[in-house]
Amino acid sequence: MKKTSTYPVSARGPADHEVRDQIVAAATEHFSRYGYEKTTVSDLAKAIGFSKAYIYKFFESKQAIGEMICANCLRQIEAEVSAAMAETDLAPEKLRRMFKAATEASLKLFFQDRKLYEIAASAATENWQAVVAYEGHIQKLLQDVLQEGRQSGDFERKTPLDETAKAIYLVMRPYLNPLLLQYSLDYTEEAPMHLSNLVLRSLSP
Template identity: 75%
Template sequence: MSKTELNSGSVRGPVDHDVRVQIVAAATEHFSLYGYEKTTVSDLAKAIGFSKAYIYKFFESKQAIGESICANCLSQIEADVRAAVSEAEHPPEQLRRMFKSIVEASLRLFSQDRKLYEIATSAATERWQAALAYEGRIRELLQDILQAGRQSGDFERKTPLDETVMAIYLVLRPYINPLLLQHGFDYIDEAPAQLSSLVLRSLSP
């Protein structure tokens, strides 16, 4: 499809979506090579073959592009975590799998593509909406597991649920937040099992 066709006022909706996907894909590749902080929208426009003004039709800033990339990465981590949790039948094992999968998925992001990891770091530092939404969904998943465990009798019910969710989330946070993850590599192998065991003992009825 030519740029003339893409700029036509008669084509909206799905075509706009396709262009956004194309820009995000190209930006992901570009950021992987050159890094997020060192890349400008002008650099992206030149690499993609669009004008800077045309890119601004779809994204209001470089951060908006970064947010889309960040959301894609975090969605993959979340999908991995949910898949791991769904493989377990009982809440205690679901919680163990949640700890293990979050650490493994976050570590993959750090080790496989350090340039894209810079975007995750910016998202955590500047509290981008994509990062906040991801953290919120992780807390919701944790709450679902805790509620199921209380209903099954595996977990205690005296502590207010929201307090328990936040306490366990804070235990997980060093492996969710990329700014903190890089400081915990010395304990990355044993941390999930030991932390989840400690949490599960605290949840005993």
């Protein structure tokens, strides 16, 4: 599997500056304690021990900090999905593992901390750059698996590749998007198996 993709975020200053990481780490802890919506940049500055002006040297807004945290979470989900898929060389099994790993990783990261869930909800509602990039990366993973399956003879070749990947992504979306996932919690254990089996039957040559 390919290396985990990068995510675009709105930030200022040197990209690899350690102060940026300190701000993100402190903000993650602060948001998890007090919530994203109720926290201001002034609150963060006081908690971290930096001036508000100093934080603005690295991030243009509270949302920019939230985007960095969101990007880290989405990058972790993508890494777990890629690792699960790398455990097999069979395209159908990769697809099954993708459904299962994506659902499990999303549940763990979106709901292990209800305060941080506010960031995920804001990101999905406002279509932050990191979310758009993540959706694109997942669809690219799908396209790669579909291409492998077509080459091995496991999947049909008549439907346009991008159309097939988009359709499968829409099937997965209720278990990837935090706003939709909260309404699908009763089905998260069985859904990956049933949905991936249904998709695989539709892909039969």
